[in-house]
């Protein structure tokens with residue numbers, strides 16, 4: 422019996438450093454880089470329907486509010502798949518703030534409709550469907566690849582099939598967002614993309630502390646740090662707290678429990694764990 426509704430959770434992703442790789446084909450384009458797959462992301466509820474409707478909801482204190490009745494990337498994904506369904510996406514982190522929520526929404530949606538309509542797509546094919554929309558819309562380059570699994574990650578090449586090193590760690594990551602930043606605005610700027618490429622680190626980290634150092638030197642060299650962000654970075658430095666800027670968002674992420682009280686002085690602080698998994702089916706209703 423085909424299900425009537427499927428719920429899937431996909432983790433988000435904080436990118437720490439990245440190098441765009443644009444080949445002209447969204448399937449082989451993407452980025453190399455390092456980031457953290459986080460235990461907060463997007464939950465998608467896909468329900469059989471005669472036409473595609475999309476609701477983007479933000480949840481806080483167990484109450485969800487509709488923030489948008491549209492999502493061009495989800496709409497395009499459904500058209501690519503030739504499917505119609507009611508799609509509701511739920512997140513607690515802020516949108517357009519560098520938490521990889523566009524990727525998480527896309528990847529969760531593909532896995533949900535794959536189960537809802539019994540498409541038989543492999544995890545890799547699901548990820549490819551999501552990745553190519555992300556890249557085509559310039560809403561991300563490497564987040565879908567990262568969110569296929571858990572851990573803090575080093576992506577050695579662009580796209581879904583490239584080598585990804587994944588490392589487990591149970592330390593807490595704390596993050597704040599000072600203001601939204603539309604990823605597409607940066608990815609569509611040739612001048613910024615060239616500067617970002619030049620800032621890419623020469624070696625890959627193999628420790629979490631080393632990842633923070635790589636991300637921080639990348640952020641400093643990228644020219645993306647605003648005065649407000651710089652102030653928080655310096656405060657963390659003064660307290661010996663590993664810290665960097667979320668890519669791409671006007672935000673900060675820092676390592677360990679001591680970061681929470683410090684970041685609380687600057688805004689709402691999100692306490693995050695490194696995810697152990699990628700997308701997960703949460704519920705299937707008959």
Ligand SMILES: Nc1ncnc2c1ncn2[C@@H]1O[C@H](COP(=O)(O)OP(=O)(O)O)[C@@H](O)[C@H]1O
Nearest residue numbers: 492493510517518519520521522523526560604
């Ligand atoms: N939770 C979500 N549900 C549905 N669509 C989303 C979601 N998050 C982002 N998107 C879509 O992706 C677009 C780009 O988001 P983006 O700025 O890349 O956010 P992020 O930095 O969190 O990935 C948004 O304008 C929206 O259309």
Ligand SMILES: CC(C)(COP(=O)(O)O)[C@@H](O)C(=O)O
Nearest residue numbers: 436439452519521562563669
């Ligand atoms: C940094 C970014 C290009 C965008 O990340 P976000 O703003 O979270 O969509 C990411 O996709 C990456 O390739 O590392």
